Amino acid sequence: xxxxxxxxxxxxxxxxxxxxxxxxxxxxLFAELRAKAAxxxxxxxxxxxxxxxxxxxxxxxxxxxxxxxxxxxxATILNPGAGVFxxxxxxxxxxxSFLGAKSMVSADGAEHSRLRSLVAKxxxxxxxxxxxxxxxxxxxxxxxxxxxQGSMDLVHDxxxxxxxxxxxxxxxxxxxxxxxxxxxxxxxxxxxxxxQVQLREFAMYVQTLIADKRRNPQDDLISKLVELEATGDALxxxxxxxxxxxxxxxxxxxxxxxxxxxxxxxxxxxAQRVRLQADPSLIPAAVEELLRFNGPIFSPAPRFALEDLxxxxxxxxxxxxxxxxxGSANHDESVFENPxxxxxxxxxxxxxxxxxxxxxxxxxxxxxxxxxxxxxxxLQRMPNLRLAVPREQIAWRDNINLRGLKALPVNF
Numbered sequence: 335x336x337x338x339x340x341x342x343x344x345x346x347x348x349x350x351x352x353x354x355x356x357x358x359x360x361x362x363l364f365a366e367l368r369a370k371a372a373x374x375x376x377x378x379x380x381x382x383x384x385x386x387x388x389x390x391x392x393x394x395x396x397x398x399x400x401x402x403x404x405x406x407x408x409a410t411i412l413n414p415g416a417g418v419f420x421x422x423x424x425x426x427x428x429x430x431s432f433l434g435a436k437s438m439v440s441a442d443g444a445e446h447s448r449l450r451s452l453v454a455k456x457x458x459x460x461x462x463x464x465x466x467x468x469x470x471x472x473x474x475x476x477x478x479x480x481x482x483q484g485s486m487d488l489v490h491d492x493x494x495x496x497x498x499x500x501x502x503x504x505x506x507x508x509x510x511x512x513x514x515x516x517x518x519x520x521x522x523x524x525x526x527x528x529x530q531v532q533l534r535e536f537a538m539y540v541q542t543l544i545a546d547k548r549r550n551p552q553d554d555l556i557s558k559l560v561e562l563e564a565t566g567d568a569l570x571x572x573x574x575x576x577x578x579x580x581x582x583x584x585x586x587x588x589x590x591x592x593x594x595x596x597x598x599x600x601x602x603x604x605a606q607r608v609r610l611q612a613d614p615s616l617i618p619a620a621v622e623e624l625l626r627f628n629g630p631i632f633s634p635a636p637r638f639a640l641e642d643l644x645x646x647x648x649x650x651x652x653x654x655x656x657x658x659x660x661g662s663a664n665h666d667e668s669v670f671e672n673p674x675x676x677x678x679x680x681x682x683x684x685x686x687x688x689x690x691x692x693x694x695x696x697x698x699x700x701x702x703x704x705x706x707x708x709x710x711x712x713l714q715r716m717p718n719l720r721l722a723v724p725r726e727q728i729a730w731r732d733n734i735n736l737r738g739l740k741a742l743p744v745n746f
Contacts, residue, residue: 351389352379357730357737360632361674364662367391372646378655379734380636383409387655388648393666393686395646396658400690405637405656406442407693412638412653437576439584439635439693446692452562452569453577454696457555462699465500469704472499473711481715485722488742492712493593494586497704501585505578506547506554511539519587540578555581581697589701591630591738593708596621598728598742599628600709601721603676610678611713620678621705625687626664627676632735633657634689660686716746 347366350356356363367374372392378385390396399405406412438450476495480486494516502512518539521532544556551557556578562568569577600607610620637656642649650656663686665673670680688695695701712719721728722743729740 348374348376351376352734354732354734357732357734360661361628361665364391364659364665365674367659368662368666371648373648373650376657379657380655383636383655385638385653385655386651387657388645388650389662390656390658391662392646393663393669396660396663396686397690398645399637399656399658400634400686400693403442404640404643406640407440407635407637408436408442408445409638411442411640436573437580438696439580442692449569449573449577450692450696453559453581455558455562457696459699462703465504465700466703466707468503469496469500469707470711472496473707474715477711477715485743485745488597488744489590489594489739490741492708493597493742494590496593496708497586497589500700500704501582504554504585505543505556505581506552507543507582514539515582515586519583522583536579537575540575540582544574544578584695585697585700587736587738588630588695589697589704591736592621592625592701592705594739594742595628595630595737596624596705596709597712597719597744598739599624599676600713601719601744602725606676606678607713607719610709611717614710614714616678617706617710618702619680619682620709621702622682622685623676623678623680624705626670626673626680626682626685628737629661629664629687630737631660631687632737633659634693658686660689719744719746721745 347363347370351360351363351367367389368391370391372390372395374389374391376387376389378387390399436445436449438446438453441449473492473496476492480491486492495512498512498515499509501507502509502515507515518532518536521529521536544560547554547557547560551560559569559574559577600610606620610616637658639650639652639654639656641652644650664670667673669684670682688698688701722745728742731738731740
């Protein structure tokens with residue numbers, strides 16, 4: 335650690351940024367950090383990454399890092415003995431890349447282009463748009479189940495089951511196996527001993543699912559990925575496992591959190607909610623604004639500097655860890671007018687909740703479509719939606735990076 339870093343770490347705002355107390359509302363801290371610098375030295379939030387770490391706080395520098403080929407998500411380029419996100423066997427940490435192979439989020443260069451292009455062949459915008467009627471049907475079915483009760487846990491009854499059912503149907507996961515997905519998803523973001531067992535169970539499940547699709551292909555995405563084996567440039571078995579696992583996890587986790595956090599923000603801002611109910615044409619803009627205002631991701635996959643370089647006047651060394659604070663960039667005062675205000679009619683062309691550059695989220699069109707349908711249906715069918723508990727009782731999940739609510743009890 336440099337003398338400069340040791341000095342900066344003593345700053346309260348930096349000391350708090352990765353603490354559980356900051357999960358619910360990191361934005362005042364982000365504002366303090368943006369005022370200090372675009373690139374701020376921080377302690378690494380990952381026990382298994384032994385490197386100086388930097389947090390990108392402003393929009394322009396965030397875009398630069400996410401686009402700049404001098405930064406990589408693939409730690410094995412710097413250290414061939416490392417796992418794809420930087421951990422080594424000596425750390426005793428299971429590789430979260432599923433499980434050992436690279437996927438789109440952990441590869442760069444030609445390898446990333448190849449993996450992404452193969453998945454994109456089975457994940458086209460046209461295919462996503464064709465899902466609209468089924469997503470609407472699922473949203474209505476979920477609300478039908480609770481309509482007579484007059485209350486629900488919006489996370490458990492709506493925000494979670496909607497995207498998990500959508501992605502499960504897309505991938506061909508049987509309906510009676512979807513509840514288990516939440517436990518496995520939680521394991522992917524945990525480093526407890528119990529999570530290691532669940533991760534192995536998840537890997538075995540995905541292997542079994544792939545084998546079944548190979549024997550009995552259906553009209554689903556995993557079957558389409560398996561069918562690529564007939565082409566000259568197919569996914570290897572380990573790549574197929576990593577990709578299927580990534581799609582199962584990423585295909586519902588962030589969307590679920592978008593729906594729950596977004597619903598809470600609309601409840602926190604009743605004038606905006608009433609305006610949205612009165613004018614459903616604002617829904618697409620509202621989804622973008624909710625993603626900007628309080629998004630589900632703290633930072634995308636960590637980047638590593640491939641060479642010594644200067645960024646916003648700060649010297650960064652080869653091998654340093656660089657984290658992009660998406661929420662801070664999305665509140666940059668130089669880009670967004672009155673960024674601390676929720677404005678569902680705000681015209682946004684460049685919020686960063688889905689990332690930027692070659693690693694821009696492939697599932698963004700699906701998440702946007704699910705968000706538009708979910709919020710429209712919820713507000714139309716339950717116009718009197720309100721919290722069923724005091725606001726201070728709303729608890730957030732204990733994960734600094736994947737931001738979401740444990741529960742959201744509501745009456746309607």
